[in-house]
Amino acid sequence: MNNNPVNTSRIGVVTPSRARFSEPLLLACGRTLSEYELVYETYGELNADRSNAVLICHALSGNHHAAGYHSAEDRKPGWWDECVGPGKPIDTNHFHVVCLNNLGGCHGSTGPASVNPETGQSWGPDFPSLRVRDWVHSQARLADHLGIDCWAAVIGGSLGGMQAMRWALLYPQRLRHCVVIASALKLSAQNIAFNEIARQAIQSDPDFAGGHYLSKGLVPAQGLALARMVGHITYLSDDAMASKFGRDLRSGTLEPGTELGAEFQVQSYLRHQGSRFSNNFDANTYILMTQALDYFDLAREYGNDPVAAFREARCSFLVLSFSTDWRFSPGRSREIVNALIAADRSVTYAEIAADGGHDAFLMPIRRYLDVFSAYMQRVREPH
């Protein structure tokens, strides 16, 4: 490990790696993937006894590029660069960080846009339906591949937090800490409803072509953009949108006497976000990921008792929530915490006052970074 302060400034340029798995993977749906690839990045050095590895699980629209840059000219860092790097909560001066693109993803790992070896065509909508547990099993194989027997911590926000919790139940001996940020034991009806709208928006775009858009040279761009807009609004808080946009106009006027409609800043911002996303994300992957979210129910097979579920776990937990997050509200995190306490597990909980809504888990909020760093300091300590 290098504690040289010269090294504490940034991760710099990173290059993704690729692992190929040829041992068939039996999925929760009953189907089997005969072979698959996972794309991942690592930051920081693995120590001699391989005890400092941390797994980051990504959320709905995430990927393996959590931190650093892909080239010297790259101006946009990885999606969790605020929390991953030298001197940051997941401190790459001390941890060896692994982040992968989940199976079914669209950033290099095997997914609906990949070629189905049995047909020679892209999978499209025929790619197997995935559950959170399938991701966990595939991540365990990646750990085997990397020679990591036990993670110092498995960490995730939102859908990533669901993977972290599932890790604690499926592989209790393979993680020492579990960090669950802005997540839930299962989605509420409202959350399922928002995901349903996103899927409907995609599926009703004629260019979706029943999921076979790739083979027809189409992109359901309007549907994807709409889906993203729904997500984007609901991941922000009302307050965050008010302070970011208010009722500022981008064009037109609200003065009487003009037929020219006014356009609010928030409208053009949303359209921009939607359109950017539709150029970078695969529609079938989006549907697959939202279904994994909807179907996740940590305690279902434990008699719907999260306390019984968490009795399987052997690790310690950090649970974090954000005051204005209304898709994964603090109440949902408290359900996790209460079940952990009742199951007699070690748990630290903090509700962070933040006006960023669900997206706050990606933001550099002082108290969030401090609590997260303090806990990760504990993860580093000899065990």
Place this chain on the structure above:
Amino acid sequence: MNNNPVNTSRIGVVTPSRARFSEPLLLACGRTLSEYELVYETYGELNADRSNAVLICHALSGNHHAAGYHSAEDRKPGWWDECVGPGKPIDTNHFHVVCLNNLGGCHGSTGPASVNPETGQSWGPDFPSLRVRDWVHSQARLADHLGIDCWAAVIGGSLGGMQAMRWALLYPQRLRHCVVIASALKLSAQNIAFNEIARQAIQSDPDFAGGHYLSKGLVPAQGLALARMVGHITYLSDDAMASKFGRDLRSGTLEPGTELGAEFQVQSYLRHQGSRFSNNFDANTYILMTQALDYFDLAREYGNDPVAAFREARCSFLVLSFSTDWRFSPGRSREIVNALIAADRSVTYAEIAADGGHDAFLMPIRRYLDVFSAYMQRVREPH
């Protein structure tokens, strides 16, 4: 007035009326409607001195059919039947109630689906853009037509409440009471964003055809359904959806080992609501109404000072909000109340504990009906 208790049971069958206006109406956008029709219903008898008339202003997807039935076989009463009728808050044993389909609507009043007399074709997207004040002016003409100089009360929920407030500023001598339910001085950025998604959903449906779907024999059904789903979710509270649907399945299973996806009750419910709406509502009207909502800003022309705005008013106010309404939250109603107090106007305010979200204003919630009835009792008293 008939106080016979035999009469207190129901409104029964009602027949809409139609008023034709041939005096041109100058609109806020600068254009003029040379002629137009308004469809309306009335319930209860107008008294001898014409002092018991009440105007109900409808919201985004409402119409003139607020109460009663359209035939003996009709099983679905008007949209506000819980609050309008004998013995109900707006008691038709005492009030003469008028409710119209707003200009630009799609239930009989002149709107985008009507024929433009200058072209002989339906207006479609060329129908003039409307503001809340245009509705108020057209409603004032309807009052003239009906011989009503002064309303006992102008009443509305949501977008209807915006019309009621605008009435109080534009025609201060023509109403004695103003009832504003689950409304706001102006929309927040979040609200505008949800409306923008609804419009995008409609406009990106290929069958929208730039708004000219009628002349092409098309209906943008998918887009309208999506727009309605967005509205529907956001008008309900998380709690209301949880108690109505939870995570109940309609089909399929969450058990591992099956490829058959599960469908949650909330998904099929949403699709049903969306599809029903798309058969009954005009897409151009939906766009027009959401724009009127977005553009409404009660105090804009009063130096953005709602206190200065309300100094124009001469009537008394009842303001009501619902605890779980997150699209028009109690905080927005308190802004109205605080401005009214600062302007030295008479105001009664109640926040109703209810888990129905924004749609609570349509529901038979005991305390809501009681507060509303008690205030309307005061409206009836000799002045």
